[in-house]
Amino acid sequence: MTKTVNNKAWVFVLPVFVMVAFNAIIPLMTVVNFSVQETFGDNVFFWAGVTWFEQVLRSDRFHAALGRQVAFSAIVLAIEIPLGLAIALAMPRKGIGVSICLVLMALPLLIPWNVVGAMWNILALPDIGLLGKAINALGIEYNYTRQPYAAWFTMVLMDVWHWTSLVVLLCYAGLVSIPDAYYQAAKVDGARAWAVFRYIQLPKLRHVLTIAILLRFMDSFMIYTEAVVLTGGGPGNATTFLSIDLVKTALGQFDLGPAAAMSIVYFLIILFLSWLFYTLMMRNVES
Amino acid sequence: MxxxxxxxxxxxxxxxxxxxxxxxxxxxxxxxxxxxxxxxxxxxxxxxxxxxxxxxxxxxxxxxxxxxxxxxxxxxxxxxxxxxxxxxxxxxxxxxxxxxxxxxxxxxxxxxxxxxxxxxxxxxxxxxxxxxxxxxxxxxxxxxxxxxxxxxxxxxxxxxxxxxxxxxxxxxxxxxxxxxxxxxxxxxxxxxxxxxxxxxxxxxxxxxxxxxxxxxxxxxxxxxxxxxxxxxxxxFVGHFIGSPGMNVLPCEIRGGQASFAGLPIETVNAGLYRGAATSFELGVRPEFVNFAPAGIPVDIVRVSDAGRFRIVEVRHRDRSLKLLVPEGQEIPTGASHVRFDPAHTQVYEDGWMVGAGS
Incomplete structure (x- = not known):
């Protein structure tokens, strides 16, 4: 077999390549540039080597933010994936109910992220917010601007409200694409609902679940807008995730070197964990 | 069971x-x-x-x-x-x-x-x-x-x-x-x-x-x-089963005798006809149509080879029908005559076989 070499193809690939270069590679290289040098502005740079990386990797503040970030993603994934799957399984498969459910599910996804943060900020206010007031009325002391636990609870609740729909829609699409014959065969074979789920639905949903977990992991690991609007990282540093910490370092303290080093470490962590998830979940598919 | x-x-x-x-x-x-x-x-x-x-x-x-x-x-x-x-x-x-x-x-x-x-x-x-x-x-x-x-x-x-x-x-x-x-x-x-x-x-x-x-x-x-x-x-069964399917031709029945194109045709069941149906058809499979010295005059339209036999399409005026000719048997050229096997020729009223099941 001979491979056809088509040099004209480059003409079509080039625009995309240029676009990716401008919006991803070049900015990333700038960050790399900052991460190994010290600057005081005026485009004057001093070589710093790996100093910033060492500083970031040894800093307790970074460790704490990373810990909070991992905890947040873990909690959010542990709730949203099973919940989304359960809702998708419970959704109707035909009739008017389908459209109603799909529209309801899509709504949270259509709201701008800062609006989501603002909505929950107001909703959870202990004195005037519906949720905050209701919880306090039950006799539970709840104030997310003062209690770290309350802040986390609100943050997780907001994320679940905002993003479970994505998991639901992905799973639902996966479920309706399973041919009827599988369910019919299962009926004939005398399979109970659990067996249908375990041996038909779950295996057939493997790919969409992988996508759902990856998307939710990456997004939750990078959460910024909603968190900043809801708590601004507080109370204290209780909800200061990596992204918030990064912005504080870069724009609050104007420590460009450490911020750049932190960005690169942050990026590599996401890249590595995504690769790990993907590899683990796809491991058995080919065999 | x-x-x-x-x-x-x-x-x-x-x-x-x-x-x-x-x-x-x-x-x-x-x-x-x-x-x-x-x-x-x-x-x-x-x-x-x-x-x-x-x-x-x-x-x-x-x-x-x-x-x-x-x-x-x-x-x-x-x-x-x-x-x-x-x-x-x-x-x-x-x-x-x-x-x-x-x-x-x-x-x-x-x-x-x-x-x-x-x-x-x-x-x-x-x-x-x-x-x-x-x-x-x-x-x-x-x-x-x-x-x-x-x-x-x-x-x-x-x-x-x-x-x-x-x-x-x-x-x-x-x-x-x-x-x-x-x-x-x-x-x-x-x-x-x-x-x-x-x-x-x-x-x-x-x-x-x-x-x-x-x-x-x-x-x-x-x-x-x-x-x-x-x-x-x-x-429908005649059409659907068999390859090619049964020949279905319009016919008339009078006094227990079927005729096609003005020629009397011997059939299995024309004698059983008692009713007053509106449309009659004659059904005969290509396997039971043969070339003969006399009978229905036809022109040969097309011959296609199907391995052990050939499918011959012939035409009588504007009606076309098919017959199977086994390998080795001569096919006449130009105008010829065909004959239907009386034991395998049936008449149908409104699509249903005359005298069956009633």
Whole structure:
């Protein structure tokens, strides 16, 4: 077999390549540039080597933010994936109910992220917010601007409200694409609902679940807008995730070197964990 | 194992069927005896899969009853009916091994593991799957997967009926033949009632002892392959079965004598005609039309070679008909005459064979 070499193809690939270069590679290289040098502005740079990386990797503040970030993603994934799957399984498969459910599910996804943060900020206010007031009325002391636990609870609740729909829609699409014959065969074979789920639905949903977990992991690991609007990282540093910490370092303290080093470490962590998830979940598919 | 009876069965996918066209399955009654091999044959959309799903319990009939061995099972689930069904596309449980796939119907019914093992091995033996038992089912080819579906149908010894819904559609042609003879052999071995749905006449005629031909939601004829070939009760059966199908020509009947194009034609059943139908047709298969020194004058239009015989298309005025000429036999050129075999020429009124069943 001979491979056809088509040099004209480059003409079509080039625009995309240029676009990716401008919006991803070049900015990333700038960050790399900052991460190994010290600057005081005026485009004057001093070589710093790996100093910033060492500083970031040894800093307790970074460790704490990373810990909070991992905890947040873990909690959010542990709730949203099973919940989304359960809702998708419970959704109707035909009739008017389908459209109603799909529209309801899509709504949270259509709201701008800062609006989501603002909505929950107001909703959870202990004195005037519906949720905050209701919880306090039950006799539970709840104030997310003062209690770290309350802040986390609100943050997780907001994320679940905002993003479970994505998991639901992905799973639902996966479920309706399973041919009827599988369910019919299962009926004939005398399979109970659990067996249908375990041996038909779950295996057939493997790919969409992988996508759902990856998307939710990456997004939750990078959460910024909603968190900043809801708590601004507080109370204290209780909800200061990596992204918030990064912005504080870069724009609050104007420590460009450490911020750049932190960005690169942050990026590599996401890249590595995504690769790990993907590899683990796809491991058995080919065999 | 069971005798299957359908009583005044009728089904519609419309919630409130109003017109005749709303019925996917028109009213029908029939009886299938225990241990028989039956085929449901008909073109796509004729209602054969609907009928199959009614029998298996995946659908509830709008009207009528279904009985297994005389007891009404119309409102029971597929599981309660204790049936097996093999679908058009192979259904396998991807994450399980071939062994677990075959064991699945038994394990769902809490059969002891020892008995499961014995059955699974017996079935695997029958289907030549023994060597693949420990493999993952998802890695098999389409015919291997379809064998597993089939195996899950055979694994329960007490099933009332095994149903096949066009099971060879996705199988490669050279393996189709293999699987088909395997099915026939299995039926001979286990003697269980089997119903085979297909639109492929070869599959139906080779598999079944009795073929049910359906068209447009109703049963047109039930009979052995020989019946369907020699005595099609409806012109549709004549057309649908046989390759090429039966010649259907307009004719007249007067005083018990059929005539075509002004020439008297000897037929099997013209003498039975008593009624006052509006349209008459003459049916004769290409196998029973011969060239003759005298008879119906025709012009030869086309000759096509089909291996052991040739298909000759001839024309009498504006009517064309086909005949089969065996290899080695001379075909006249230009104008000639044809003759119909009287023992295999039937007349039909409004599509139905005169004198049949009435």
């Amino acid at each position: 069971a005798k299957i009876s359908l009583e005044h069965l009728r089904h519609s996918y419309w919630p409130e069927p109003r017109q005749e066209a709303h019925w996917a399955l028109k009213k029908m009654s029939l009886e299938w005896s225990d241990g028989g091999a039956y085929a449901l044959l008909g073109p796509s959309g004729c209602g054969k899969t609907t009928l199959l799903n009614l029998i298996s319990g995946l659908l509830r009939p709008t009207e009528g009853r279904i009985l297994f061995d005389g007891s009404d099972i119309t409102s029971t689930t597929p599981e309660q009916r204790n049936i097996a069904q093999v679908f058009q596309f192979p259904v396998i449980y991807d994450t399980m091994t071939v062994y677990d796939n075959l064991a699945f119907p038994l394990r769902n019914r809490a059969v002891a593991e020892g008995a499961v093992d014995a059955r699974v091995r017996a079935v695997a033996e029958m289907l030549d799957l023994t060597r693949a038992l420990e493999n993952r089912a998802s890695g098999l080819t389409a015919d291997g997967k379809q064998k597993i579906s089939l195996g899950r149908g055979l694994v329960r010894e007490d099933v009332n009926v095994i149903m096949f819904d066009e099971p060879l559609t996705v199988i490669d042609p050279h393996l189709k033949w293999q699987l088909r003879s395997k099915l026939k052999e299995l039926h001979r071995r286990i003697r269980r009632t089997m119903i085979y749905v297909t639109h492929d006449q070869t599959e139906a005629l080779t598999f079944a002892d009795q073929v049910v031909v359906m068209n447009d939601g109703q049963i047109v004829q039930i009979g052995t392959p020989v019946d369907l070939f020699e005595r099609p009760r409806h012109t």
